[in-house]
Amino acid sequence: MSKKRMETLRLIQLSAFVAAAEKGSVTEAARELGVHRSNVSRYIMDLEDWLSRPLTTDDVPLELTVYGRQFLPIAQQVIELLNDARASLPAAGQ
Structure with a gap:
């Protein structure tokens, strides 16, 4: 896989796909993520x-x-x- 392709993957794209799949709706995924429906569609695309x-x-x-x-x-x-990794880190300044 090229470096360029790896760099373009963003967590919001994964989150939008998972939310839409779990909700069965792009509209409901948008509501859950606090973004516009068109953004969820774009992230999935x-x-x-x-x-x-x-x-x-x-x-x-x-x-x-x-x-x-x-x-x-x-x-x-x-x-x-990624959520587990973030939670396992000590608070900033510690």
Whole structure:
């Protein structure tokens, strides 16, 4: 994987995908994340571009593709690992 492609992956893209998948709705994911619906859609599209795979269909309610179903637990694990890592660090100044 090229360095450029790795640099373009952002945590918000993973968070938007996971929230939309868990809620079954881009609108509900946007509400949970405190961003506009169009931002969630853009984050998911950017993630799909990064992966070179479609993760969702255009159906309402939101449905995951085979790639989306395969990638969801990975994305959830990455987010959980990052949250655990942040929580394990001592407070600033300690």
